Amino acid sequence: MALVLSAGMVFANGQKEAPAAKGPVTLKWALWDYAQTVYYKPLIEAFEAENPNIKIEPLDLGSTDYQTMLSTQLTGGDSSIDVVTIKDIPGYATLVKAGQLVNLNDYVKAKKINLAQYNGGAEQMTVNGNLYELPFRSDFRIVYYNKDVFDKAGEKYPTNDMTWAQYDALARKMTSGSGAAKVYGNHYHTWRSIVQCEAILDGKNTVVNPPYDFMKPYYERVLNEQQDGICMDYAQLKTTSTHYSGVFYNNSVAMMEMGSWFISTLSNQIAQGKTEVKNWGIVKLPHADGVKAGTTVGTITGIAVSNASKKKDAALAFAAFLTSEKGATVLAKTGNYPGIMNDNIAGILSGMKGFPQDAASKEALKTTKLYLEIAYSDKALQIDAALNRAHDSIMTKNCTLDEGIAQMNKDVKDILSK
Numbered sequence: 001m002a003l004v005l006s007a008g009m010v011f012a013n014g015q016k017e018a019p020a021a022k023g024p025v026t027l028k029w030a031l032w033d034y035a036q037t038v039y040y041k042p043l044i045e046a047f048e049a050e051n052p053n054i055k056i057e058p059l060d061l062g063s064t065d066y067q068t069m070l071s072t073q074l075t076g077g078d079s080s081i082d083v084v085t086i087k088d089i090p091g092y093a094t095l096v097k098a099g100q101l102v103n104l105n106d107y108v109k110a111k112k113i114n115l116a117q118y119n120g121g122a123e124q125m126t127v128n129g130n131l132y133e134l135p136f137r138s139d140f141r142i143v144y145y146n147k148d149v150f151d152k153a154g155e156k157y158p159t160n161d162m163t164w165a166q167y168d169a170l171a172r173k174m175t176s177g178s179g180a181a182k183v184y185g186n187h188y189h190t191w192r193s194i195v196q197c198e199a200i201l202d203g204k205n206t207v208v209n210p211p212y213d214f215m216k217p218y219y220e221r222v223l224n225e226q227q228d229g230i231c232m233d234y235a236q237l238k239t240t241s242t243h244y245s246g247v248f249y250n251n252s253v254a255m256m257e258m259g260s261w262f263i264s265t266l267s268n269q270i271a272q273g274k275t276e277v278k279n280w281g282i283v284k285l286p287h288a289d290g291v292k293a294g295t296t297v298g299t300i301t302g303i304a305v306s307n308a309s310k311k312k313d314a315a316l317a318f319a320a321f322l323t324s325e326k327g328a329t330v331l332a333k334t335g336n337y338p339g340i341m342n343d344n345i346a347g348i349l350s351g352m353k354g355f356p357q358d359a360a361s362k363e364a365l366k367t368t369k370l371y372l373e374i375a376y377s378d379k380a381l382q383i384d385a386a387l388n389r390a391h392d393s394i395m396t397k398n399c400t401l402d403e404g405i406a407q408m409n410k411d412v413k414d415i416l417s418k
Contacts, residue, residue, distance in 0.1 A: 025314045026055045027082040030070055030306075032063040039334040046330050047321045054314050067091040074100040079308040082315040083322075086133050086302035092125070093378040095304070101132040102305040107316050117325070117340050120369045121300050127376055133302030134323035135339025137331065139259045140298030141197075142364050143167075143286070144266070147279035149174065149183055149254045158255060160284045160363050161293040164198065167255075167286040168221055168230075174254035175230050186231045187253040188222055189244040192391035193373045194257060195222050197297040202288050206375035208383050210409045210416075219394060219401050226395075234395035249275035257285065259298070260365075264335050267354025281356045282364045294368030300339060341367050379415050386411035 034040050044056045059081065061069040066087055071094060073081060084101065086092045095101050108115065108131065115122040121135040145158050155173055162170070171185030188194050196207055199215040225231045232247065245262070247253050249269065263282070269275045285296045303322045305315045321327050325345075328338035332348040346365040349355070355362075374380050387408060394404035 024053055024055055025311055026057055027311060027315055027318055028057050028059045028080050029083040029085070029318070030059045030061055030073075030081050031085045032061055032066045032087070034058045034060040039331050039336050042334060043322060043327060043330050046326070047318060050321075051317065054318065056318065067094065071095070071098070071100075074098070074306060074308060077308055079306075079310050081306045082309040082311050083318055084304045084306055085136070086304055088299070089372060089374050089376055090380045090384075092133060092302060092304075093376060093380055096127055096132050097378050100307050102307055102309075102312060102316070104131045104134065104305075104316075105129075107320075111320060113320065117342070118370075119341060119367050120371065121339055124372050124375060125300070125302060133304040134319065135300045136303045136323050136327075137301035138298055138337050138339045138341070138370065139261050140296045140337070140367055140370055141257055141259055141285045142282045142296070143255055143257055143284070144248060144262065144280060144282055145255045146248070146251060146253070146277055147281055148277075149251060151279075153254075157281060157360070158283045160360055162283070162286040163289055164218070164221060164286045168225065171225060171230050171255060172228070182229075183251070184229075184231050184247075184253045185255065186225060187244065187247055187256040188225075188231050188234070189256075189258070190234060190237050190395075192388050193297070195219055195395075196387060196391065197371070197373050198285075200371055201285075201295050201297060202291050203369070203371070206371075207373075207387060208375045208377040208380065208412075210412045212405050212408045212412075216401060216405060219404075223395075223401065235397075238392070238396070245269075249277055251276050260337050263355065264352075267352075271354055279356075281358055281361045283360055284364050284367075292368045294366060295371070296367050296369070297371050297373055299373055300370075302339075341365065382415045383412050386415060 031040065040058060048054065048056060070084065074095065075098065086095070118135045121138065122131060125131060125133055125135070143158060147157065150157050153174055153176065158170060174183065174185035176183050195218055196215055199218045200206055205214045226233060244256065244258060245265065248256050266277070266280065270277060284294050287293055287295050303319045305312060305319055309315050323339060325340055328340040328345050329348065331338040332345045335352050337349065338345060343366070346362065349365055350362040374384055377383060390404045390408040390411070393399045393407070394401055399407070
C-alpha cells in the first residue's frame with residue numbers, strides 16, 4: 001500500500017508545505033558509499049514499488065568527508081537535497097544548530113509514528129523537546145563467546161541475564177594457561193566507550209555531563225582484571241595496534257564485548273576458513289543490579305529531511321519508510337541492523353547464514369533499551385577528545401584512577417563553560 005502524502009502540511013517552524021505537484025517527484029537522498037553498501041538499492045526499490053510517483057536519486061558524498069560536504073551544501077541553501085542521512089551525533093548537532101533540518105514533531109504526531117519502537121533511540125535524539133531525525137540503522141554492544149573454549153574448560157556458557165559482577169567472576173574462571181597458550185577470560189578493546197559506556201546503562205548519567213565519579217566502579221573492575229591477567233594489557237594493545245578481531249579469531253579469549261557489526265564479519269571469516277574459531281555464540285551485554293537485561297549501548301544512523309527541500313511532503317514519506325518496520329525488514333534481509341529491533345527483525349537476522357542457531361544467541365538480538373555512546377551535545381567532539389585522553393592515561397597507569405576522573409571533570413567542565 002502506497003504512503004499517502006499530506007497536502008499543504010504546516011511544520012513546527014511555521015513553514016507551510018505547498019500541495020504536492022502533479023506527476024513524478026524526484027528526491028535526492030544524501031548518503032555515502034552507495035556502490036559499496038548493500039542496502040541502499042533494495043530500500044529504494046521497495047519504496048518506489050509502493051510509491052511509483054516518487055523517484056529516489058542517491059547523492060553520494062563519500063564517507064571520508066561526508067559531514068563537511070553535506071554541511072557545505074546545506075549551508076549554501078542547496079534545495080536539491082531532500083533527505084539526509086545523519087552519520088553521528090556531532091554531525092547531527094551541527095545540522096540542528098544551523099537550522100538545516102525539519103522539525104519532525106508535527107509529522108510524527110500526524111502520522112502516529114510510534115517512537116517506542118526505537119527502544120529509546122528517538123528520545124536520545126530529541127533536542128529541547130524537538131526531534132529532527134529518526135533512527136535508521138543501529139549497532140549495539142553484545143558479548144561474543146567461544147563455545148569450544150568454554151567446553152574445554154567444562155564451564156557453562158554465559159547467559160543473557162548477567163550482572164557485571166557475574167561477568168567478572170565468569171571471566172576469572174575462564175582464564176587459564178600462560179605464554180602463547182594463555183586463554184584470557186575477557187577482552188576489552190582500547191576504545192574509551194568500552195569502559196565508560198558500561199557506566200551509563202542505568203540511565204542516570206551520560207558521558208557529556210560531569211562529574212564522572214559514577215565511572216569509578218567500572219574502571220576498578222577492568223583495571224583489576226588487567227592487573228590479575230584476566231584480560232590483555234591495555235598499553236600493550238595500544239603499542240602493538242592489536243585489533244580485537246585477531247585475539248578472538250585465534251582462540252585467545254573466552255568472551256569479548258563488541259558491536260553487532262562483528263557478527264557478519266566473524267561469520268564470513270569462518271566460512272572462508274580464516275579463523276580458528278568454529279563454534280561461537282552471543283549474549284546480551286551484562287547489566288548493573290536493578291537494570292533490565294537487554295539494556296545496551298550503541299550508535300545510531302539517522303534519517304532527516306532538509307529544511308531547504310522544496311518537496312518536503314514526499315521527503316517525509318521516504319524518511320518515514322526508511323525508518324519504519326517495512327524499511328527495517330528490507331535492511332535486515334541484507335544482514336544489517338535497523339533502528340527497530342523486534343521479534344520479526346531479530347528473526348530475520350538470526351536466520352542469516354552463519355548466525356549461531358542456539359536460542360540464547362537469537363534472544364541476544366532483542367534489545368530492551370539502547371543508550372548512545374555519546375549523548376546529544378553541540379560540543380560532543382571536544383568532550384569525546386577529552387574523555388579519550390583521560391581514558392588512555394588511566395588505562396596505561398600514567399595517572400591514578402582518581403586523578404584521571406578529576407581530569408575528566410575539569411576538562412569537560414571547561415569545555416561546557418565556553
